[in-house]
Amino acid sequence: MGFELSVILAYAIGLILLYVVGWILLIPIKWLVKLIWNGIIGGIMLLMLNFIGGFWGIYLAINPVTALITGLLGVPGVILLLILKYIV
Template identity: 40%
Template sequence: MGADIGIVMAYSAGIMLIFMISWLFVKPLKFLGKLILNSLLGALFLIVFNYFGQFTGVYIGVNELTSLIIGLLGIPGFVAILVVNLLV
Protein backbone atom coordinates (compact mmCIF):
# COMPACT_ATOMS: atom_id res chain seq x y z
CA MET A 1 0.00 0.00 0.00
CA GLY A 2 2.89 2.40 0.75
CA ALA A 3 4.39 1.95 -2.72
CA ASP A 4 1.09 2.88 -4.34
CA ILE A 5 0.99 6.19 -2.49
CA GLY A 6 4.61 6.86 -3.47
CA ILE A 7 3.82 6.28 -7.13
CA VAL A 8 0.77 8.57 -6.95
CA MET A 9 2.86 11.26 -5.25
CA ALA A 10 5.60 10.93 -7.91
CA TYR A 11 3.09 11.27 -10.76
CA SER A 12 1.44 14.23 -9.03
CA ALA A 13 4.78 15.96 -8.57
CA GLY A 14 5.68 15.28 -12.22
CA ILE A 15 2.40 16.73 -13.47
CA MET A 16 2.80 19.83 -11.28
CA LEU A 17 6.37 20.25 -12.55
CA ILE A 18 5.15 20.08 -16.16
CA PHE A 19 2.51 22.74 -15.47
CA MET A 20 5.01 25.04 -13.75
CA ILE A 21 7.57 24.75 -16.56
CA SER A 22 4.94 25.31 -19.25
CA TRP A 23 3.67 28.38 -17.35
CA LEU A 24 7.21 29.82 -17.39
CA PHE A 25 7.34 29.51 -21.18
CA VAL A 26 3.77 30.57 -21.97
CA LYS A 27 3.67 33.75 -19.87
CA PRO A 28 6.29 35.69 -21.93
CA LEU A 29 4.68 34.51 -25.16
CA LYS A 30 1.33 35.93 -24.04
CA PHE A 31 3.01 39.29 -23.39
CA LEU A 32 4.74 39.20 -26.77
CA GLY A 33 1.49 38.29 -28.53
CA LYS A 34 -0.34 41.14 -26.79
CA LEU A 35 2.44 43.56 -27.75
CA ILE A 36 2.27 42.49 -31.40
CA LEU A 37 -1.52 42.73 -31.46
CA ASN A 38 -1.50 46.21 -29.89
CA SER A 39 1.19 47.35 -32.36
CA LEU A 40 -0.88 46.14 -35.30
CA LEU A 41 -3.93 47.94 -33.93
CA GLY A 42 -1.79 51.06 -33.48
CA ALA A 43 -0.67 50.85 -37.12
CA LEU A 44 -4.28 50.42 -38.23
CA PHE A 45 -5.29 53.46 -36.16
CA LEU A 46 -2.49 55.49 -37.76
CA ILE A 47 -3.61 54.48 -41.24
CA VAL A 48 -7.19 55.52 -40.50
CA PHE A 49 -6.00 58.77 -38.89
CA ASN A 50 -3.82 59.57 -41.90
CA TYR A 51 -6.71 58.90 -44.26
CA PHE A 52 -8.84 61.50 -42.49
CA GLY A 53 -5.83 63.70 -41.77
CA GLN A 54 -5.22 64.30 -45.45
CA PHE A 55 -8.13 66.74 -45.38
CA THR A 56 -6.53 68.78 -42.58
CA GLY A 57 -2.89 68.37 -43.60
CA VAL A 58 -1.90 66.49 -40.44
CA TYR A 59 0.11 63.36 -41.17
CA ILE A 60 1.91 60.89 -38.90
CA GLY A 61 4.25 58.38 -40.52
CA VAL A 62 3.31 54.74 -40.14
CA ASN A 63 6.40 52.76 -39.14
CA GLU A 64 7.46 50.27 -36.49
CA LEU A 65 8.34 52.89 -33.89
CA THR A 66 5.11 54.88 -34.05
CA SER A 67 3.02 51.69 -34.14
CA LEU A 68 4.90 50.32 -31.13
CA ILE A 69 4.54 53.56 -29.15
CA ILE A 70 0.81 53.71 -29.83
CA GLY A 71 0.52 49.99 -29.13
CA LEU A 72 2.24 50.31 -25.77
CA LEU A 73 0.90 53.65 -24.57
CA GLY A 74 -2.46 53.82 -26.32
CA ILE A 75 -4.16 57.21 -26.64
CA PRO A 76 -1.52 59.11 -24.59
CA GLY A 77 1.15 57.74 -26.95
CA PHE A 78 -0.84 58.92 -29.95
CA VAL A 79 -1.27 62.38 -28.43
CA ALA A 80 2.45 62.56 -27.68
CA ILE A 81 3.38 61.63 -31.24
CA LEU A 82 0.84 64.12 -32.58
CA VAL A 83 2.21 66.94 -30.39
CA VAL A 84 5.80 66.18 -31.41
CA ASN A 85 4.74 66.08 -35.05
CA LEU A 86 2.96 69.44 -34.80
CA LEU A 87 5.88 71.09 -32.98
CA VAL A 88 8.50 69.98 -35.46
Protein backbone atom coordinates in the same frame (compact mmCIF):
# COMPACT_ATOMS: atom_id res chain seq x y z
CA MET B 1 4.89 -5.55 -7.86
CA GLY B 2 2.60 -2.72 -6.88
CA PHE B 3 3.54 0.90 -7.08
CA GLU B 4 5.32 2.27 -4.12
CA LEU B 5 4.24 5.50 -2.50
CA SER B 6 7.54 7.20 -3.42
CA VAL B 7 7.03 6.44 -7.14
CA ILE B 8 3.50 7.83 -7.09
CA LEU B 9 4.68 10.89 -5.20
CA ALA B 10 7.53 11.42 -7.70
CA TYR B 11 5.08 11.28 -10.63
CA ALA B 12 2.73 13.73 -8.90
CA ILE B 13 5.54 16.19 -8.19
CA GLY B 14 6.76 15.83 -11.79
CA LEU B 15 3.31 16.61 -13.16
CA ILE B 16 2.97 19.64 -10.90
CA LEU B 17 6.41 20.92 -11.98
CA LEU B 18 5.51 20.37 -15.64
CA TYR B 19 2.32 22.37 -15.16
CA VAL B 20 4.17 25.23 -13.42
CA VAL B 21 6.90 25.40 -16.08
CA GLY B 22 4.28 25.35 -18.87
CA TRP B 23 2.36 28.15 -17.17
CA ILE B 24 5.52 30.24 -16.75
CA LEU B 25 6.43 29.80 -20.42
CA LEU B 26 2.90 30.63 -21.59
CA ILE B 27 2.78 34.08 -19.97
CA PRO B 28 5.45 35.69 -22.23
CA ILE B 29 3.72 34.26 -25.30
CA LYS B 30 0.48 35.97 -24.26
CA TRP B 31 2.35 39.26 -23.85
CA LEU B 32 3.96 38.87 -27.27
CA VAL B 33 0.61 38.13 -28.95
CA LYS B 34 -0.96 41.12 -27.18
CA LEU B 35 1.95 43.36 -28.26
CA ILE B 36 1.60 42.26 -31.90
CA TRP B 37 -2.18 42.70 -31.82
CA ASN B 38 -1.85 46.18 -30.30
CA GLY B 39 0.74 47.05 -32.94
CA ILE B 40 -1.71 46.14 -35.69
CA ILE B 41 -4.45 48.20 -34.04
CA GLY B 42 -1.98 51.09 -33.68
CA GLY B 43 -1.09 50.88 -37.36
CA ILE B 44 -4.76 51.04 -38.30
CA MET B 45 -5.25 54.06 -36.03
CA LEU B 46 -2.28 55.80 -37.65
CA LEU B 47 -3.60 54.98 -41.11
CA MET B 48 -6.97 56.53 -40.21
CA LEU B 49 -5.23 59.58 -38.72
CA ASN B 50 -3.18 60.05 -41.88
CA PHE B 51 -6.25 59.69 -44.07
CA ILE B 52 -8.46 62.08 -42.09
CA GLY B 53 -5.65 64.41 -40.98
CA GLY B 54 -4.36 64.70 -44.53
CA PHE B 55 -7.01 67.35 -45.20
CA TRP B 56 -5.36 69.59 -42.57
CA GLY B 57 -1.75 68.58 -43.18
CA ILE B 58 -1.54 66.34 -40.10
CA TYR B 59 0.22 63.05 -40.63
CA LEU B 60 2.49 60.59 -38.84
CA ALA B 61 4.83 58.05 -40.36
CA ILE B 62 3.63 54.47 -40.04
CA ASN B 63 6.48 52.24 -38.91
CA PRO B 64 6.79 49.51 -36.28
CA VAL B 65 7.80 51.95 -33.52
CA THR B 66 4.90 54.36 -34.03
CA ALA B 67 2.46 51.47 -34.47
CA LEU B 68 3.57 49.87 -31.19
CA ILE B 69 3.48 53.17 -29.28
CA THR B 70 -0.01 53.82 -30.58
CA GLY B 71 -1.04 50.22 -29.91
CA LEU B 72 0.24 50.27 -26.35
CA LEU B 73 -1.00 53.71 -25.36
CA GLY B 74 -4.03 54.06 -27.64
CA VAL B 75 -5.30 57.57 -28.35
CA PRO B 76 -2.88 59.16 -25.83
CA GLY B 77 -0.10 57.48 -27.81
CA VAL B 78 -1.26 59.20 -31.00
CA ILE B 79 -1.39 62.54 -29.20
CA LEU B 80 2.08 61.90 -27.76
CA LEU B 81 3.49 61.15 -31.21
CA LEU B 82 1.88 64.27 -32.68
CA ILE B 83 3.30 66.43 -29.89
CA LEU B 84 6.75 64.87 -30.31
CA LYS B 85 6.63 65.36 -34.06
CA TYR B 86 5.79 69.03 -33.88
CA ILE B 87 8.15 69.79 -30.97
CA VAL B 88 11.20 68.03 -32.39
